[in-house]
Amino acid sequence: IYILAIESSCDDTAAAIIQDDKIIANGVSTQKIHQNYGGVVPEWASRKHQENIIPLLDHVMKLADIELSDLDAIAFTRGPGLLGSLIVGVSFAKSLALSLDIPIIEIHHMKAHVMAHFIEDPKPTFPFLCLTVSGGHTQIIKVKSHNDMKILGTTLDDAAGEAFDKAGKMMGLPYPAGPEIDRLAAKGNPVFDFPEPRIDGLDFSFSGLKTAFRYFLRDQTKLDPNFIENNKEDICASIQHKIVDILLNKVEKAVKQTGLKQVAIAGGVSANSGLRNALQERALTNHWTVFVPKFEYCTDNAAMIAISAYFKYLDNDFSDHSIGPEARLAW
């Protein structure tokens, strides 16, 4: 079975080809233009997807060394995401599938982030917990099977990735600030402390931390106009430490509640080395088995769409051509 997968939910155009459950081609064009604006500009994102998608298809077809006529199905991200971005991938996938007379498979972007764990070994066994932390979502999920996932907790306001990006923006770091904070934090120490939000259950909140961070920078800059410049590394280490702590405290609570000791992380923020290290430490103390995807499968990619599609293909779970993209696709 050969499946082509397309991902265009935000600002990365991605395509991958899977042969059964093995990824044989994986490509992504990252849109640089948004860096000039300090955030993703939806109109630019969708235009760039249109420019990128055909060259990207050619690229992965060459990598896979197969013909279009070899494809058995085409999968695409139906949502959630930016509507204008999704439209490009969905329309492209549908028209190519029509012309080849093969079925289409819709994929839920956030479930695909979880499914990134099934691309390579070691793979978790069902059921397990997954902390999905990305630019738009923060979720603790009980993964019962490939198509049965239950959200146990979610963010009430900002996502973890947003917390990184907004904190970085306040410090004058370029967008997306997450990776830059990670890099700087490695050279600093978490010497500044911020209050931890008190949220019941397994839900998260990051808006209080954002406000506390803003006032902290304002007050320190009043005392020393060069405070940020002179303490960049320690400030990054401190905010990263706090975000990671908030995340892992809830994971610990979820493990206690469910009794599940396999803990996976997914989504763009799972690329964060502070989170990865702290997760390993907690795993040692609490006897968890942890699963951390490869870097390229953490942020948006089409390999995770392809592996999700493979399981749907086995279930004969195809989509009708009447469906369209959904910016807020239901779980």
Ligand code: ATP
């Ligand atoms: P969603 O999946 O919710 O629709 P998205 O697709 O935009 O959102 P991802 O591509 O999964 O999100 O992740 C992007 C986010 O990950 C950004 O907020 C970025 O700052 C963050 N990120 C990426 N690498 C790191 C890192 N090393 N440390 C911290 N954050 C990071």
Ligand code: FE
């Ligand atoms: Fe994503």
